[in-house]
Amino acid sequence: MILTGGAVSAFNAQAADEINIYSDRQAFLMKPILDAFTEETGIKVNVVFAKSGLIQRLKSEGDNSPADLLLTSNVSNLSRAVDAGVTQEVNDSVINKNVPAKFRDADGQWFGLTTRARVVYASKDRIQPGEFKDYEDLADPKFAGRICTRKGDHTYNIALIASMIAHHGEAEAKQWLEGVKANLARKPQGNDRAQVKAVKEGVCDLAVGNSYYYGKMLTNDEQRAWAESVNIVYPNQEGRGTHVNISGMAMTKSSPNRDVALKLMRFLTEDEAQKIYAEQNFEYPVKAGVEASKLVDHWGEFKADDLPLSKVDSFRKRAAMMVNEVGYNN
Known part of the structure; x- marks a missing residue:
């Protein structure tokens, strides 16, 4: 379910088989990925989409926020979320294996999904x-x-x-x-x-x-x-x-469905979701071995800054x- 604007009240924050996302990534891009997750796991995904203001919304809602994950573009937005105190550490071997160290926070506060x-x-x-x-x-x-x-x-x-x-x-x-x-x-x-x-x-x-x-x-x-x-x-x-820069994810500090949120975070770093990302928005997957779309691949390989x-x-x-x-x- 994709929501916009102030439709946060539609979230059922306590449902064990649901997950709630705040995203500034466009709905058309996220829908096929989240649909694939629901099909595989049976877990319903609710999304509030907004071009801006999501970090401030999380901060205002505090511990009562129904959101489990923040999806955003650019490392600066992820860092701002950390600075605002609305994220929490995630230390997971699957995610850490799939996301190279240069594309994730050293303290596990955020992780890149595409470059x-x-x-x-x-x-x-x-x-x-x-x-x-x-x-x-x-x-x-x-x-x-x-x-x-x-x-x-x-x-x-x-x-x-x-x-x-x-x-x-x-x-x-x-x-x-x-x-x-x-x-x-x-x-x-x-x-x-x-x-x-x-x-x-x-x-x-x-x-x-x-x-x-x-x-x-x-x-x-x-x-x-x-x-x-x-x-x-x-x-x-x-x-x-x-x-290069990234789009990425962070688990919210207030996440009421942490275990379910972790399942989605893992899914987003695995081959299927990474491939959909690449095809939908002409970005590069962060996970090694996942190919870019044919159109992007046609542009040729390039050396990325390792900083x-x-x-x-x-x-x-x-x-x-x-x-x-x-x-x-x-």
């Missing part, structure tokens, strides 16, 4: 193969007036900036961000797909976006031409690798401050 790369979309007509290679190139003066991004303080960009701080230190990362701002073709605006559209329209030659949007555009009649106008570039392949996401996220607040300091969105 997505923060890539650069390069114009097929105006960027030659190999002309752009690394994130550092985004600040190269030769790309002045040729770059499009969404707002710098969006969580996707904050994570990328945080990774630059982690690898280069604050001073060098800030200099880089100032260089990226200087190279922007327009004021930061829109979502990731809007940047690729801008490349198609000749507004810019390079766009920063998440990898799964390439699949979404290629399978959308209106947006296919945008995707076909660009090459997808995985930066830093000759060095540290491309920055643990918990380390990257430790620079999140500094990255957000840096965006304001350089006036990135102005």
Whole structure:
């Protein structure tokens, strides 16, 4: 059962054969996975879907919250849930085996379920193969007036900036961000797909976006031409690798159905659910051995940055401050 808005009262928090989820992941993505879990276990899954505000809702509800699990995108959202005190530790051998250490919290407060790369979309007509290679190139003066991004303080960009701080230190990362701002073709605006559209329209030659949007555009009649106008570039392949982020899960501190919640958490890290995730949203499974969708596989393999996401996220607040300091969105 997928609920929206304030329909929390529809939850039966005490039922031993039910589980209650708060999710900001889109309903169409979660439904086939949760249906498969119900079919296998007989356990009913109730979901409240909201684009924002779920962590605050958990905090406000406190011990009376009916939610067992939080499903969200981006490591920053998971870390915010931990900081808000609404999660609890899970130490489970099955989950720990399926989810690599770099994609889970060292204290067991959250676990990654899928990964997505923060890539650069390069114009097929105006960027030659190999002309752009690394994130550092985004600040190269030769790309002045040729770059499009969404707002710098969006969580996707904050994570990328945080990774630059982690690898280069604050001073060098800030200099880089100032260089990226200087190279922007327009004021930061829109979502990731809007940047690729801008490349198609000749507004810019390079766009920063998440990898799964390439699949979404290629399978959308209106947006296919945008995707076909660009090459997808995985930066830093000759060095540290491309920055990746996750979608993930955390068990709520108040979970009234902990044993059932643990069953679902395990299921979400196993082959069947991981495969559905990959097919539905063009993301990469976190579990080794589970293949990406055929479309994603066609893009080729890439080297991912091995820096643990918990380390990257430790620079999140500094990255957000840096965006304001350089006036990135102005």
